[in-house]
Amino acid sequence: MTEPVTCVLREMRWWDIDPVLELERDLFPDDAWSRGMFWSELAHARGPEATRKYVVAEAGERIVGYAGVASSGEQADIQTIAVTRDQWGTGLGGRLLTELLRAATAFECAEVMLECRVDNVRAQKLYERFGFEAIGFRRGYYQPGNVDALVMRLTDPSSVQGTQING
Numbered sequence: 001m002t003e004p005v006t007c008v009l010r011e012m013r014w015w016d017i018d019p020v021l022e023l024e025r026d027l028f029p030d031d032a033w034s035r036g037m038f039w040s041e042l043a044h045a046r047g048p049e050a051t052r053k054y055v056v057a058e059a060g061e062r063i064v065g066y067a068g069v070a071s072s073g074e075q076a077d078i079q080t081i082a083v084t085r086d087q088w089g090t091g092l093g094g095r096l097l098t099e100l101l102r103a104a105t106a107f108e109c110a111e112v113m114l115e116c117r118v119d120n121v122r123a124q125k126l127y128e129r130f131g132f133e134a135i136g137f138r139r140g141y142y143q144p145g146n147v148d149a150l151v152m153r154l155t156d157p158s159s160v161q162g163t164q165i166n167g
């Protein structure tokens with residue numbers, strides 16, 4: 001990790017997709033999202049019927065993190081969350097997650113679900129800090145590596161926002 005940078009969180013827009021894709025391929029080499037997947041998600045992120053919220057963390061002109069959540073009725077799903085390697089451990093993951101939980105609350109979701117690779121201890125620690133609990137596994141969820149997913153759930157996202165923002 002290098003020094004934490006000062007960054008602002010803002011809504012992800014279509015012109016962010018290229019730099020985000022570059023980070024995506026670095027951070028999720030086995031199962032990176034395609035350009036089309038980001039376009040499709042952002043298409044549902046605006047207007048009164050929006051069911052998605054995507055944010056980027058920007059330091060100057062550089063994107064150093066991004067995250068997104070989808071709502072479906074009472075349930076929200078963390079779709080993605082990522083931070084550039086040089087900013088890991090700075091609390092930026094916590095800031096992004098706080099923003100997603102705020103969005104889940106605005107969508108009036110009672111619970112938030114996510115899947116996480118069983119070997120991704122760093123991410124699991126972050127989620128546990130926010131009160132997510134492991135509730136099961138999805139065998140072979142991540143292909144082609146055939147890695148299991150840990151399924152985690154947070155009930156009442158409105159109760160944790162604001163308290164965890166600085167990690």
Ligand SMILES: CC(C)(COP(=O)(O)OP(=O)(O)OC[C@H]1O[C@@H](n2cnc3c(N)ncnc32)[C@H](O)[C@@H]1OP(=O)(O)O)[C@@H](O)C(=O)NCCC(=O)NCCS
Nearest residue numbers: 081082083088089090091092093094116122123125129167
């Ligand atoms: C997961 C990720 C978003 C976390 O971002 P971050 O900015 O490092 O998050 P934070 O600094 O807020 O918290 C990281 C946690 O990992 C812990 N950690 C630090 N170094 C660690 C290490 N070597 N091994 C395990 N955990 C570690 C931190 O102590 C902290 O846990 P704590 O809250 O119990 O103190 C980031 O590591 C990342 O982008 N990883 C690659 C993409 C990814 O895996 N996304 C999640 C998909 S489910």
